[in-house]
Amino acid sequence: MKNKDYLMPDLKLEKKRSLKKDNATNYRDFQMSLEANRLGQDKKYFVKTYGCQANVRDGESLSGMLEMMGFTYAEVPEKANVILFNTCAIRRAAEEKVIAEIGNLKYLKREKPDTIFALCGCMAQEKDVVEELLQKHPQIDLIFGTHNLYRFPSLLQEVMLKKIQKVEVYSQEGEVVEALPVKRSMSAKGFVNIMYGCDKFCTYCIVPYTRGKERSRRMKDILDEVLDLKQSGRKEVVLLGQNVNAYGKDLHMEDGFTDLLRAVSDTGIERIRFYTSHPRDYHSSLIDLMAERKNIMPFLHFPVQSGSNDVLRRMARGYTVEHYISLYNEMIQKVPNITFTTDIIVGFPGESEADFEKTMSLVEHCQYDMAYTFLYSARLGTPAASMPDFISKEVKKERLQRLNQRLRDIAAEKNKTYLHKVVKVLCEGASKKNNEMYAGYTEDNKLVNFSCSWNCLDEIVDVEITETHSYTLNGRVLEK
Numbered sequence: 061m062k063n064k065d066y067l068m069p070d071l072k073l074e075k076k077r078s079l080k081k082d083n084a085t086n087y088r089d090f091q092m093s094l095e096a097n098r099l100g101q102d103k104k105y106f107v108k109t110y111g112c113q114a115n116v117r118d119g120e121s122l123s124g125m126l127e128m129m130g131f132t133y134a135e136v137p138e139k140a141n142v143i144l145f146n147t148c149a150i151r152r153a154a155e156e157k158v159i160a161e162i163g164n165l166k167y168l169k170r171e172k173p174d175t176i177f178a179l180c181g182c183m184a185q186e187k188d189v190v191e192e193l194l195q196k197h198p199q200i201d202l203i204f205g206t207h208n209l210y211r212f213p214s215l216l217q218e219v220m221l222k223k224i225q226k227v228e229v230y231s232q233e234g235e236v237v238e239a240l241p242v243k244r245s246m247s248a249k250g251f252v253n254i255m256y257g258c259d260k261f262c263t264y265c266i267v268p269y270t271r272g273k274e275r276s277r278r279m280k281d282i283l284d285e286v287l288d289l290k291q292s293g294r295k296e297v298v299l300l301g302q303n304v305n306a307y308g309k310d311l312h313m314e315d316g317f318t319d320l321l322r323a324v325s326d327t328g329i330e331r332i333r334f335y336t337s338h339p340r341d342y343h344s345s346l347i348d349l350m351a352e353r354k355n356i357m358p359f360l361h362f363p364v365q366s367g368s369n370d371v372l373r374r375m376a377r378g379y380t381v382e383h384y385i386s387l388y389n390e391m392i393q394k395v396p397n398i399t400f401t402t403d404i405i406v407g408f409p410g411e412s413e414a415d416f417e418k419t420m421s422l423v424e425h426c427q428y429d430m431a432y433t434f435l436y437s438a439r440l441g442t443p444a445a446s447m448p449d450f451i452s453k454e455v456k457k458e459r460l461q462r463l464n465q466r467l468r469d470i471a472a473e474k475n476k477t478y479l480h481k482v483v484k485v486l487c488e489g490a491s492k493k494n495n496e497m498y499a500g501y502t503e504d505n506k507l508v509n510f511s512c513s514w515n516c517l518d519e520i521v522d523v524e525i526t527e528t529h530s531y532t533l534n535g536r537v538l539e540k
């Protein structure tokens with residue numbers, strides 16, 4: 061048995077938000093110790109990332125740190141000396157996937173006992189899950205959390221040299237660490253965090269506990285990253301935060317997100333998108349800016365969660381259906397050809413048939429281009445987990461199916477209007493369906509699989525749509 065060194069997560073501390081006005085976020089730069097520099101000589105790494113785009117961006121920094129330590133990238137876990145699971149805790153199903161995957165790879169540890177298994181991300185911030193992981197998979201060498209990503213090189217060094225099992229998870233409100241190395245996963249576009257954490261505490265959601273308080277990056281740091289991406293030839297930036305509309309509140313900016321977005325638009329980068337825009341904290345100025353700037357894409361991911369005011373109130377979302385629709389209507393009016401996607405939770409505790417029908421009506425009104433729909437999943441420690449829930453799993457699943465069917469029909473109808481149109485697509489790489497074709501997104505965020513007679517990777521090309529499906533379009537590039 062290995063020696064153990066544990067600092068476990070603590071839900072009570074994770075929940076804490078300091079009310080003190082002078083509780084300013086601590087900003088500092090990443091530095092790596094010289095010893096860690098040589099740790100990866102002649103060794104390979106494999107990082108598997110789950111969850112949201114913010115986690116994908118974390119994965120890019122984790123890969124960046126590993127390469128700074130001298131590790132090289134392995135295409136498959138079987139060839140790696142360090143295997144890192146960068147996890148998501150949003151629903152139980154997401155966690156179960158990770159737990160199963162670690163189990164599937166257990167044999168690697170038997171074959172090569174020096175292989176390091178490490179785990180980080182949102183699952184690491186949950187005490188019960190860390191305990192479950194340690195019990196089911198004692199072969200895990202290192203667990204660290206979302207607040208001490210920057211400690212990864214030092215932690216890995218300790219685990220490799222001292223041969224101990226280490227858990228180091230901070231449960232603080234969080235700080236902002238800049239200048240982390242990054243290995244970008246895409247050459248066409250780049251993800252840029254604009255803020256971390258979440259203070260909304262929607263009653264079903266684990267994120268405010270796993271990611272800490274809302275804290276904005278400084279505008280200059282964000283703009284430097286955008287300019288870097290532009291100089292590297294990337295055509296698109298995706299600005300990320302759990303609730304981007306709250307950007308700058310903690311920096312005492314009045315209209316922070318609109319100001320930031322205007323500055324990002326001024327850099328001249330060709331395409332800008334942002335996730336996630338919460339209906340709370342909305343400023344009309346944002347809609348006006350979207351209407352005015354050509355490089356801000358006419359697309360909005362606008363999560364509604366439910367079409368029933370009663371359910372929204374119990375979710376503590378902080379808006380009504382009427383408010384949501386008024387924002388939606390204003391955007392449709394002001395931003396030409398804007399498209400919308402959303403998130404919907406089905407089967408929230410106490411959701412009646414009438415509540416669900418209200419969600420169906422809202423979907424009818426908003427005619428979403430796509431929606432991410434989820435069965436409610438109880439998260440330990442969140443208020444909704446202790447709300448009475450009498451609806452059977454069968455009823456919930458039937459509702460989800462009904463909703464998905466309607467969403468698919470709406471999306472298919474909307475996509476039909478693209479037939480024979482010519483759209484601008486940023487080519488991101490080979491199509492997942494057919495590797496002789498390319499794939500990319502239109503300005504209004506439609507996924508297009510298309511053929512092209514030259515290698516158009518990272519280019520924005522004119523594609524004529526030849527076939528439409530519910531959630532994708534097919535086409536061919538017009539010859540130059």
Ligand code: SAH
Pocket residue numbers: 150151264265266301302303336337338363365403404405434435436437438439
């Ligand atoms: N910050 C974003 C959402 C991030 S989580 C926002 O507020 O819009 C992404 C989506 O996961 C949520 O919009 C919600 O639809 C879903 N989700 C979050 N917690 C969930 C839970 N406990 N069960 C089911 N779905 C959940």
Ligand code: SF4
Pocket residue numbers: 258259260261262265266267268302303338
């Ligand atoms: Fe979760 Fe709500 Fe925060 Fe989104 S806004 S991350 S749903 S608590």
Ligand code: F3S
Pocket residue numbers: 110111112113114115147148149150181182266267270271
């Ligand atoms: Fe998942 Fe954490 Fe993102 S729970 S969705 S990885 S913030």
